[in-house]
Amino acid sequence: MVESLTRAERKEATRQRLLDATLQLIANRSLASISLREVAREAGIVPTAFYRHYESMDALGVELVDESMRPLRQMIREARRGVADHGDIIKATVEVLARQVRQNPDQFRFLSRERYGGVRGVRRAIETELRLFTSELAVDLARLTAGFDWSSDDLEMAANLMVAAMLSAVMDLLEVDDRRPGDAVPILDRAERQLRLIALGMSEWRSKT
Amino acid sequence: MVESLTRAERKEATRQRLLDATLQLIANRSLASISLREVAREAGIVPTAFYRHYESMDALGVELVDESMRPLRQMIREARRGVADHGDIIKATVEVLARQVRQNPDQFRFLSRERYGGVRGVRRAIETELRLFTSELAVDLARLTAGFDWSSDDLEMAANLMVAAMLSAVMDLLEVDDRRPGDAVPILDRAERQLRLIALGMSEWRSKT
DNA sequence: AAGTTCAGTGTACGGTTGTACACCGAACAG
DNA sequence: CTGTTCGGTGTACAACCGTACACTGAACTT
Numbered sequence: 406m407v408e409s410l411t412r413a414e415r416k417e418a419t420r421q422r423l424l425d426a427t428l429q430l431i432a433n434r435s436l437a438s439i440s441l442r443e444v445a446r447e448a449g450i451v452p453t454a455f456y457r458h459y460e461s462m463d464a465l466g467v468e469l470v471d472e473s474m475r476p477l478r479q480m481i482r483e484a485r486r487g488v489a490d491h492g493d494i495i496k497a498t499v500e501v502l503a504r505q506v507r508q509n510p511d512q513f514r515f516l517s518r519e520r521y522g523g524v525r526g527v528r529r530a531i532e533t534e535l536r537l538f539t540s541e542l543a544v545d546l547a548r549l550t551a552g553f554d555w556s557s558d559d560l561e562m563a564a565n566l567m568v569a570a571m572l573s574a575v576m577d578l579l580e581v582d583d584r585r586p587g588d589a590v591p592i593l594d595r596a597e598r599q600l601r602l603i604a605l606g607m608s609e610w611r612s613k614t
Numbered sequence: 615m616v617e618s619l620t621r622a623e624r625k626e627a628t629r630q631r632l633l634d635a636t637l638q639l640i641a642n643r644s645l646a647s648i649s650l651r652e653v654a655r656e657a658g659i660v661p662t663a664f665y666r667h668y669e670s671m672d673a674l675g676v677e678l679v680d681e682s683m684r685p686l687r688q689m690i691r692e693a694r695r696g697v698a699d700h701g702d703i704i705k706a707t708v709e710v711l712a713r714q715v716r717q718n719p720d721q722f723r724f725l726s727r728e729r730y731g732g733v734r735g736v737r738r739a740i741e742t743e744l745r746l747f748t749s750e751l752a753v754d755l756a757r758l759t760a761g762f763d764w765s766s767d768d769l770e771m772a773a774n775l776m777v778a779a780m781l782s783a784v785m786d787l788l789e790v791d792d793r794r795p796g797d798a799v800p801i802l803d804r805a806e807r808q809l810r811l812i813a814l815g816m817s818e819w820r821s822k823t
Numbered sequence: 824a825a826g827t828t829c830a831g832t833g834t835a836c837g838g839t840t841g842t843a844c845a846c847c848g849a850a851c852a853g
Numbered sequence: 854c855t856g857t858t859c860g861g862t863g864t865a866c867a868a869c870c871g872t873a874c875a876c877t878g879a880a881c882t883t
Contacts, residue, residue, distance in 0.1 A: 412880050416830065435731045437647035440870060453872070454831045461871095521785055522644045522731025532789075559807070566779055566808045573778040576730055580741075598768070599775045606815030621850050625860065649840060662842070663861045828881070839870070851858070
């Protein structure tokens with residue numbers, strides 16, 4: 406059955422099981438309330454073996470941030486591609502957002518749970534990644550507002566507001582009961598209108614020079 | 615020394631000490647990671663006496679939401695008064711926000727920590743209060759946009775966006791190092807510009823009829 | 824083929840947790 | 854004045870926690 410994997414492969418597999426187990430446990434509780442023993446149990450190893458992979462739950466948490474940011478990064482790429490196909494940037498963005506959240510609820514849940522609630526290390530890791538995300542968006546905005554001489558500070562400000570609006574939608578989406586997927590519609594609709602409202606404001610904005 | 619308080623007064627005092635102790639412990643960790651025993655210890659009572667006041671930490675958490683929402687409600691009142699004195703609504707609002715956060719950091723920290731990270735009961739209590747807050751703002755916005763025939767749905771949408779922007783600023787403010795209070799300035803400045811950007815968008819917006 | 828590395832095991836420990844139970848004594852109601 | 858109420862105490866216990874330590878055996882190196 407098991408086709409004699411290398412040691413490194415087996416280790417990697419267990420590592421992944423630890424991450425998955427944590428992500429799954431986090432669906433209902435916060436990282437701080439999950440014990441090392443629980444995670445180990447869920448991953449099918451003995452508690453002390455945990456230390457072969459991470460020196461503490463906090464360390465695992467920091468790595469989990471990277472892991473969970475992948476769908477977010479994927480989102481940016483998809484959204485940019487979506488813009489090419491589909492004329493309406495905002496509609497395309499919200500659609501990508503909705504799909505990514507639906508496909509990776511645990512990752513998004515982890516990020517929203519720990520963004521403010523977590524341990525300092527995890528919190529900072531998330532904040533750093535989110536800042537990167539905002540900067541990338543600011544770059545995109547710069548392209549769209551070329552010729553309107555927006556200051557980079559204002560671009561950052563606008564991008565930050567858009568990210569806040571999107572994250573707010575994400576968190577609301579995560580509260581939607583799986584058995585009533587229709588509840589997601591008004592949330593997405595609102596997010597779309599919010600982004601349009603911001604875009605409308607931007608078209609009238611003039612940076613102080 | 616102790617002027618023979620009534621039994622009810624003593625009980626209320628202990629209750630308050632329990633709430634304060636929890637708020638203080640929460641400065642660094644999440645509610646879920648705080649034990650009943652810790653809170654009791656901090657409040658100066660024996661663990662089993664805790665049950666004379668709350669049936670569990672979760673129950674205490676729900677009550678703490680009410681307690682912590684007080685500064686937020688205070689904020690609305692002050693902001694409305696501030697508008698009367700001071701012509702610039704947005705500037706006045708951001709100033710009130712800054713002061714309230716500075717004066718009640720523990721309460722705001724608790725709310726931001728537990729809004730998404732907490733137990734279901736606490737989370738829902740916070741969300742309910744925040745929805746109320748948004749509705750009140752929507753009412754104020756309705757007054758300001760009178761004559762532009764905004765739909766109530768759009769008012770809600772705009773209020774929700776403003777609240778998201780303000781809360782995002784609050785959370786960033788809470789991360790500011792106390793020894794470097796100047797770090798709060800750019801955050802507040804950004805929040806102000808974001809609100810202005812939204813207002814600008816609103817002045818151009820037309821609700822679908 | 825022999826020796827080394829190392830992911831995972833099993834046992835053991837002291838510390839903390841939530842909570843059950845019997846109790847106390849001061850504030851209370853009559 | 855007498856009996857009751859009830860906030861707070863003290864002891865006790867089983868469950869869980871993180872982690873130290875000595876170990877095994879299969880995957881690796883030589």
